[in-house]
Structures are given as C-alpha cells and as structure tokens.
Amino acid sequence: MAEVFLPREALGELLGALRASGRAVIGPTVRDGAVVYDEVESPRDLPVGWGDEQAPGRYRLRRRGDERAFGYAVGPHSWKRFLFPAREALWRSESADGGVPRIEAASPDASPRAFLGVRACEIAAMDVQDRVFLGGRADPRYATRRAAALVVAVQCTEAGDLCFCASTGTGPRVEGGADLVLTEADDGFLVDARTDAGRAVLGALPVVPAGPERVAAAEAGVRACAAGMGRSMDVRGLPGLLFGNLDHPRWEAVAERCLSCGACTSVCPTCFCSTTETSSTVDGARHEVLRVWDSCFGSEHAQIHGADFRPTIGLRYRQWLTHKLGSWTAQFGVSGCVGCGRCVAWCPAEIDLTEEVAALREGADPPAPVPAAAPPPPAPGGDPLLPHPARVTARRVETPDVVTLTLDAGDLGDVLPGQFLMLGLPGIGEAPISVSGGGGGVVEHTIRDVGAVTRALCALSPGDHLGVRGPFGTAWPLEALRGRPVLAVAGGIGLAPLRGAIRAMLAAPADFPDVRVFYGARTPGDRLFLDELDAWTGRPGATVAVTVDHAPPGWDGHVGVVTRLLRGGAIPAGAAALVCGPETMMRYAVEALRAGGVPEEDIFVSMERNMRCAAGLCGRCQYAHWLVSRDGAVFPFARLREVFGRDGF
Amino acid sequence: MTASEPESGRGRPRLGVFKLASCDGCQLTLLDCEDELLALAGAVEIVHFPEVSSRLAAEGPFDLVLLEGSVSTEEQRELVHAVRARTPRLVAIGACATAGGIQALRNFADHEEYVRAVYARPEYVSTLAAATPASEHVRVDFELRGCPIDRGQLLELLVATLLGRKPQVPDESVCMECKRRGQVCVMVARGEPCLGPVTHAGCGAICPAYARGCYGCFGPKESPNPSALSARLSRDGASDDEIARRFRVFTGWAGPFREESLRRGR
Numbered sequence: 001m002a003e004v005f006l007p008r009e010a011l012g013e014l015l016g017a018l019r020a021s022g023r024a025v026i027g028p029t030v031r032d033g034a035v036v037y038d039e040v041e042s043p044r045d046l047p048v049g050w051g052d053e054q055a056p057g058r059y060r061l062r063r064r065g066d067e068r069a070f071g072y073a074v075g076p077h078s079w080k081r082f083l084f085p086a087r088e089a090l091w092r093s094e095s096a097d098g099g100v101p102r103i104e105a106a107s108p109d110a111s112p113r114a115f116l117g118v119r120a121c122e123i124a125a126m127d128v129q130d131r132v133f134l135g136g137r138a139d140p141r142y143a144t145r146r147a148a149a150l151v152v153a154v155q156c157t158e159a160g161d162l163c164f165c166a167s168t169g170t171g172p173r174v175e176g177g178a179d180l181v182l183t184e185a186d187d188g189f190l191v192d193a194r195t196d197a198g199r200a201v202l203g204a205l206p207v208v209p210a211g212p213e214r215v216a217a218a219e220a221g222v223r224a225c226a227a228g229m230g231r232s233m234d235v236r237g238l239p240g241l242l243f244g245n246l247d248h249p250r251w252e253a254v255a256e257r258c259l260s261c262g263a264c265t266s267v268c269p270t271c272f273c274s275t276t277e278t279s280s281t282v283d284g285a286r287h288e289v290l291r292v293w294d295s296c297f298g299s300e301h302a303q304i305h306g307a308d309f310r311p312t313i314g315l316r317y318r319q320w321l322t323h324k325l326g327s328w329t330a331q332f333g334v335s336g337c338v339g340c341g342r343c344v345a346w347c348p349a350e351i352d353l354t355e356e357v358a359a360l361r362e363g364a365d366p367p368a369p370v371p372a373a374a375p376p377p378p379a380p381g382g383d384p385l386l387p388h389p390a391r392v393t394a395r396r397v398e399t400p401d402v403v404t405l406t407l408d409a410g411d412l413g414d415v416l417p418g419q420f421l422m423l424g425l426p427g428i429g430e431a432p433i434s435v436s437g438g439g440g441g442v443v444e445h446t447i448r449d450v451g452a453v454t455r456a457l458c459a460l461s462p463g464d465h466l467g468v469r470g471p472f473g474t475a476w477p478l479e480a481l482r483g484r485p486v487l488a489v490a491g492g493i494g495l496a497p498l499r500g501a502i503r504a505m506l507a508a509p510a511d512f513p514d515v516r517v518f519y520g521a522r523t524p525g526d527r528l529f530l531d532e533l534d535a536w537t538g539r540p541g542a543t544v545a546v547t548v549d550h551a552p553p554g555w556d557g558h559v560g561v562v563t564r565l566l567r568g569g570a571i572p573a574g575a576a577a578l579v580c581g582p583e584t585m586m587r588y589a590v591e592a593l594r595a596g597g598v599p600e601e602d603i604f605v606s607m608e609r610n611m612r613c614a615a616g617l618c619g620r621c622q623y624a625h626w627l628v629s630r631d632g633a634v635f636p637f638a639r640l641r642e643v644f645g646r647d648g649f
Numbered sequence: 650m651t652a653s654e655p656e657s658g659r660g661r662p663r664l665g666v667f668k669l670a671s672c673d674g675c676q677l678t679l680l681d682c683e684d685e686l687l688a689l690a691g692a693v694e695i696v697h698f699p700e701v702s703s704r705l706a707a708e709g710p711f712d713l714v715l716l717e718g719s720v721s722t723e724e725q726r727e728l729v730h731a732v733r734a735r736t737p738r739l740v741a742i743g744a745c746a747t748a749g750g751i752q753a754l755r756n757f758a759d760h761e762e763y764v765r766a767v768y769a770r771p772e773y774v775s776t777l778a779a780a781t782p783a784s785e786h787v788r789v790d791f792e793l794r795g796c797p798i799d800r801g802q803l804l805e806l807l808v809a810t811l812l813g814r815k816p817q818v819p820d821e822s823v824c825m826e827c828k829r830r831g832q833v834c835v836m837v838a839r840g841e842p843c844l845g846p847v848t849h850a851g852c853g854a855i856c857p858a859y860a861r862g863c864y865g866c867f868g869p870k871e872s873p874n875p876s877a878l879s880a881r882l883s884r885d886g887a888s889d890d891e892i893a894r895r896f897r898v899f900t901g902w903a904g905p906f907r908e909e910s911l912r913r914g915r
Contacts, residue, residue: 032833059838086829259874261846266828278807282688298821299871349877402766428814452815
C-alpha cells in the first residue's frame with residue numbers, strides 16, 4: 001500500500017482511532033525526568049518537544065526546540081513491561097479438607113492494547129521474547145497479551161547517543177512486526193499500514209497522499225539515523241569469541257566496577273529471567289503463586305541445594321554477557337541484544353557493553369566452537385506452569401533421609417527414565433525430582449530430604465495430594481544403545497534417575513545383553529533400593545558393583561569412590577555409559593570412562609541446575625549454551641565438553 | 650505438617666518478642682499487620698510481648714523469638730544470650746538488631762566523649778563502647794532488615810515459619826524492586842546519590858518512589874560492591890567525606906558499609 005501523510009494536527013485523531021477500536025493506548029510520556037511508557041489519552045500526554053542526552057549511567061531530558069512527539073531515544077521502559085509484567089499471578093490454590101487442593105490458573109489481562117511509538121529495536125526485542133515465550137513450551141499468559149497488542153511503530157530518523165541497532169541489524173528501519181509504521185517529519189507523519197488491523201485504523205484518519213518527496217525524505221532520515229549511531233558493536237562471531245575467552249582479564253576488570261544490582265537485566269527489553277513468589281494466608285489455606293522478574297546478577301539465580309554455581313560478581317557478569325551475546329543464539333536462534341543501549345544508560349556503574357565487547361576482542365584467544373543457532377525445540381501445549389493435583393498411592397522409606405513416593409500418574413502421559421517432574425506443595429514450593437520408576441499409570445520419585453520442599457514431600461503419606469508439572473527434559477537414550485554393553489554409573493541419590501533405565505534394560509536382555517551397574521554411596525546405610533540391587537545382581541548379563549565412602553566394621557564390600565570400580569577390565573569394548581551423581585563424581589567418572597575407551601559421544605550425564613519453571617521460560621537453568629530443563633537434563637557429554645566442571649556455568 | 654509443630658510440644662507455636670537498644674518501631678510493625686493480626690493471634694501463642702500485654706513470661710520457652718535492638722549495654726549482652734537459650738529459632742528484626750542501628754555510629758568514635766557531650770550526669774550512664782548486632786553475640790537463625798522492618802516481610806517470615814517453608818526474603822538490590830515498579834532511576838536521570846545498587850531489597854524502593862536516593866536502611870545486599878558505587882558518587886562530585894557519611898547512617902556498622910566508609914573517611 002502506498003504510504004500516506006497524516007498532518008501533525010491530526011495526531012490526536014490517530015490516538016482517537018486507536019481508542020475507538022477498543023484499545024487502550026500505551027505510549028511514551030514524560031515522568032520523573034524520563035520518557036516512560038504508560039497509558040496515553042491525547043497528544044498532550046506524549047513527550048512533545050522533548051529529546052534526551054544519554055551517556056553510560058546518565059540520562060537527561062532536553063528541550064528539542066521543535067514539536068516532535070517522537071524525538072527521543074528509548075528510555076528506561078520497554079514493552080516487556082506490558083507483555084511480560086514485572087509481577088504476575090500464575091495460579092491460586094485453596095486447600096479442601098483432606099481432599100484435592102483446588103488449583104486455578106490466574107487469568108491474564110487480555111484487554112486489547114495499542115503500543116504507540118514502538119522502535120525497530122523494540123520490535124526486534126519482541127521477536128526475541130516471542131521465541132522465548134512462544135517458541136518452545138508456550139506461556140499462555142504472554143501469548144494472550146501479545147495477541148491483544150496492536151503495534152504502531154515509529155521509525156527513528158535520529159540516533160540516540162547510545163544506540164547501536166545498525167550494528168546488531170535490528171534497526172532503525174522497521175521491517176516487519178508492526179501494524180502501522182509512522183515516520184515523523186516536522187509537519188506530520190508518513191504512515192504505512194502493514195496489516196488489516198493497521199489499515200482499519202488508518203481508514204478512520206484524515207490522511208492525504210504522501211508524494212515522492214516526503215517518502216524520500218523519510219528514507220533519508222532513516223538512512224542518516226543508521227549512519228549516525230552513538231555506539232557500534234562488532235557482532236561478528238561473538239558467541240565463539242566469548243566462549244573462547246572465558247578467562248580473559250577483562251572479566252575481572254569489569255567485576256571490579258559492576259554493582260551486580262540487576263539494573264541492566266531489568267531495563268533490557270529481551271531479558272526474561274523470572275522467579276516465583278508465593279503469598280499465603282496466615283491460616284495456610286489459600287496461596288497465590290506469582291511470577292516476578294529476576295536477574296542473573298542475584299544470588300539465588302544459580303543456587304541449588306548444596307551448590308552456588310555463580311557466587312561472584314565476575315561470574316555473574318560473564319554469565320550475563322555470554323548469554324546475551326553468545327549462548328542466546330544456540331538457545332533461541334538469535335542474539336539477545338537488539339542494540340537499544342538501555343543497559344548502558346541505566347547502569348549506575350556506567351558500564352558500557354559495547355566497550356566491554358571491544359575490550360574482550362583485544363588480545364582475544366581464538367574462538368571456541370559453539371553449537372549452531374537453533375530455535376527452541378517444539379514442545380507439548382498446555383500451560384506448563386500450572387500444577388495438576390496428583391495422589392500419593394504408596395510411600396517407602398529407603399534410608400533415614402530418602403523416601404520413594406508412588407504417584408497416581410493421572411494424565412501425565414509417558415514419563416521416560418531420565419525425565420523429571422516438578423513436585424510441589426502449595427504454600428511450600430516446588431522441586432525438580434527425577435522419576436525413579438513407574439509405568440502402568442503410576443510414576444515413582446525417590447526424594448532425599450535436603451530442604452523445606454523435599455522435607456515436606458518426604459513427609460507425605462498415601463492418600464495425600466501434591467501438585468505436579470511435567471514431565472520435563474530429555475530421557476536416557478536407551479533406543480540408541482540397543483545391542484551394546486551399557487554401564488550405569490551412579491553416585492548417591494543419582495541411582496534414582498538411573499533406576500528406570502536399569503529396569504528397562506534388564507527387562508529386555510535380548511536388546512541389552514550386558515548391563516553393568518556401578519554404584520557409590522556414602523555409607524552402607526545410605527544405599528538405595530537394596531532389594532532391587534540384590535535382584536539385579538542375579539540377572540543373567542547383569543553385574544552390580546557397590547562401593548561406599550565410609551564403611552563401618554563388618555562391611556566387606558568395596559570402599560572408596562565409585563570411579564575405582566571402573567578400573568581394570570570393568571569397561572567392555574563398545575560400551576556406552578549413563579552417569580548420574582554429584583558433579584564432582586561425574587567429572588571423575590567421565591575421566592575414568594574416557595580412559596577406559598568410552599568415547600564422549602557415548603557417555604551420557606544428567607545435569608542439575610536451578611530449575612524453577614522447568615519449561616525453558618524462566619532462564620534459571622542456564623548452563624552455557626543450554627537450558628538444562630529443556631535441552632537436558634540428560635546430555636551426551638560431548639556436548640558439554642567445553643564447559644563441564646568450569647566455574648560459573 | 651511437621652515443620653509447624655511447635656518445638657515446645659504444646660499447641661500453637663509460642664512467640665516471644667524482646668527488645669534491646671531500639672525505638673520499638675520494628676516490633677510495632679507486628680501490630681501494624683492489621684488485617685492479619687487476628688489470624689496471627691490465633692495461629693501463634695503470644696507468650697511475651699511487653700508492648701502489647703502486661704502478661705509477661707520472659708522465661709519462655711519459645712518456638713520463635715523476634716529480637717529487636719542492638720546490644721548496647723552489659724545487661725543487654727546478658728539478655729541476648731539468655732533469649733538465645735530459650736528458643737530454637739531466633740530472628741533478629743530491624744537495622745539495630747541486624748547491624749547495630751543508628752546508635753552504632755558511636756562505634757566510630759569515643760563513646761565516653763559522646764556520653765560526656767550529651768548527658769548532664771554522665772556518671773548515670775552505663776554503656777558498652779560499641780552497639781552491636783545480635784549476630785556478633787549469638788547465633789541468629791534469620792534476619793529481617795530495615796529501619797523499620799517491612800510489614801509484608803514480617804508477615805512472610807511468620808507465615809513461612811508456620812507453614813514450614815523458606816521465608817521469601819530476597820537478598821537482591823533495591824534496584825530490582827525499583828525497576829519492577831517501573832520507577833525512573835534517580836541517580837541516572839537526576840544525579841541523585843542513591844545506595845540502592847548496594848542495598849538489600851525489602852522496602853519496595855520507597856525512597857526512589859519519592860524522588861530521593863536510597864539511604865541504605867536495609868543494609869548491604871548479598872555480594873555488594875560499595876567501592877564501585879563510591880567511584881560513581883565520586884565521579885558525580887561527592888567528596889570522600891560525603892561518601893563516608895552516606896554509607897554511615899542506619900546500617901553504617903554493617904561490614905561492607907563500615908569498611909567502605911572507613912576507606913573513604915575517618
């Protein structure tokens with residue numbers, strides 16, 4: 001459609017037409033010394049005549065001396081605030097006496113909205129978040145709000161002091177993703193309607209044909225903007241560069257300056273990490289679970305029981321940058337940076353990401369190999385964040401601090417060995433627990449009491465209800481290992497995720513003629529599944545070797561770490577290995593297996609990170625190029641070779 | 650639910666509220682829980698709470714004690730040990746109990762000189778040389794920060810204790826709360842000095858909401874970097890003395906703030 005011209009005096013009619021279409025108009029407005037996004041009703045609410053000056057850690061409004069309504073560069077807000085709110089109820093629950101807890105999804109606000117003044121970099125940011133929230137297991141809340149938003153873009157004809165979208169290929173020209181595209185001139189707006197919804201709004205406006213001169217002037221403005229960017233960033237090969245330079249001295253230098261306050265991640269239009277928060281009534285009968293913006297600069301982001309994978313500011317900054325500009329590409333198919341400059345302007349410590357990248361290129365080591373860019377893998381539908389009630393049908397005490405619960409699997413579908421479920425109790429919390437067995441409509445979980453949630457889970461009795469989500473993650477690759485000798489190497493509670501795989505292999509001796517279980521426990525009293533260990537030992541084609549770290553008098557079995565069992569002929573030719581246990585144990589097990597001739601492609605490890613949502617939506621299970629709950633937890637070791645055991649991942 | 654079963658083995662969990670050197674503002678936050686107060690009074694047995702009831706039972710035993718105030722005198726030093734012995738769960742509430750409070754400013758000076766300067770009859774004043782947080786004397790199970798503490802965080806602590814969950818009291822920066830609220834950074838947009846980037850969240854970023862910089866009343870956040878903030882304040886024109894004073898207010902005795910203020914000032 002030919003572009004048309006909307007005189008400046010008629011800007012109010014655009015707002016009127018958007019409102020008349022039943023939409024609340026969210027647009028730029030001046031508040032507290034900055035251009036922020038909020039509901040606007042008339043052109044008077046817009047930042048008419050305002051521009052800005054920006055520098056690292058500094059932002060000031062300035063009078064432009066003209067009447068431009070969109071003559072500013074992006075401020076502290078982004079549209080993320082409206083599509084992925086900073087706090088949002090996910091679900092509510094109410095306990096019924098002795099019965100099934102009633103769990104209800106909180107319905108998102110689906111009221112139609114028009115976003116006015118969306119920049120090209122912001123459309124790119126929406127595309128990035130679409131990939132996160134809609135690409136894999138879709139978040140129905142985000143989907144609802146995204147579908148209800150009409151995008152009125154404004155092309156930039158002046159670059160901000162900290163803009164670098166020309167470097168990242170995300171602007172300033174608006175290519176797609178908008179319903180209406182405006183380009184502002186002194187006397188009005190060139191308007192291009194790109195969708196039916198946009199054309200419907202345009203139909204109500206007093207537009208005139210634009211004429212070639214206006215079109216050419218707008219084009220020239222956008223070109224000049226691209227040429228005048230306040231910053232630039234060399235993005236070539238960034239993922240490889242960053243992962244090839246994890247020990248670059250610049251990381252330490254920036255850690256000295258970084259406050260780890262999380263301002264950058266909060267203003268970033270693509271950062272999507274979240275945590276959950278539960279609010280409960282005093283009587284404990286009603287609970288509401290909220291999703292809240294989180295940051296990889298916070299202490300809890302990479303914490304699990306007994307481990308903190310990123311305890312220092314330096315490791316957190318490196319995580320942020322290597323994710324944003326590096327591993328994002330393997331996770332979502334695009335870079336996480338759209339060149340908007342917000343993280344630079346709003347950093348209280350005045351850290352400039354473009355300067356950091358340039359500095360990392362100085363004296364850089366060769367790039368590391370990185371996985372190919374890939375969109376999120378397809379995933380089942382439904383609301384992945386909403387728990388479903390499940391009933392405990394049996395409870396078995398394995399050791400003083402380990403319990404196996406059998407759950408009525410209901411409509412969970414197939415749950416494969418290696419996968420996990422989120423088990424939760426309203427008001428207490430959720431924990432990722434691998435399946436340790438199941439089939440025939442039930443699923444088993446073997447749980448060690450290590451914290452508030454697992455303690456409450458271990459205390460459940462047959463007939464009690466809990467909330468479950470899943471199954472999530474990858475399974476042990478049994479199909480691919482048919483016909484080969486398979487070693488199952490387990491440490492501690494790590495035998496639980498392997499039990500289903502061992503059972504399946506032992507049940508099919510024709511496919512798995514040689515199954516060898518190597519199991520290390522702290523003490524004889526900590527051994528799990530004692531009856532089963534005995535039964536496995538007697539199976540043709542199966543061997544079971546058990547060792548303990550500490551032996552009391554009377555123990556006549558092996559003493560020492562599990563890797564000692566892998567010596568001298570324990571590893572047959574052509575074997576593959578499934579490994580699960582504490583990370584240190586897995587590191588040594590992998591070394592022993594490699595030494596025994598098992599190629600890294602045939603060693604499978606089960607990783608554990610902070611799996612908060614388990615659906616790939618909360619960013620908490622970051623592990624270099626992967627999201628553990630989506631791409632793992634079972635990984636071929638060959639994929640992890642570069643980062644396994646490294647600080648900070 | 651096992652976790653909520655009172656350790657003392659009698660009915661509802663027994664709550665004690667004690668104070669050391671403090672203004673009482675934090676314990677009054679409990680009374681400020683207006684909508685939930687009745688439910689709370691039903692869920693716990695308030696055994697000792699001098700602000701509320703003259704029926705006192707300081708000897709306990711308790712399942713949970715909220716302790717306000719800093720250890721400022723010899724009697725308080727004895728009391729904090731005694732209280733610790735009467736409860737399995739001791740929660741320090743407020744800037745005084747967790748960092749020494751405003752009265753810990755004397756720790757940076759000669760307290761006898763202060764006493765002589767302030768009191769007409771200094772011989773009546775018996776005090777320790779330093780006002781210190783409970784954690785410098787006994788094991789503390791949990792700390793609620795703030796001057797005063799936040800009502801929502803206190804409720805969360807109590808409800809979490811009753812339910813047996815980990816209290817959700819994030820140790821992140823005030824910036825996180827400020828940004829979630831959609832506020833404009835007062836330091837970046839107005840040049841206002843703000844301790845938000847190094848300060849423990851919990852207040853909801855209330856000062857920046859009123860166009861003021863945070864003055865750090867919740868104390869240092871987890872992994873703070875106060876010297877990086879000082880560098881920024883210094884670039885904005887603050888003198889070392891001004892920076893030292895900024896860190897030395899309600900939580901100036903808290904380790905990272907204390908060290909930074911000593912690096913910058915006397």
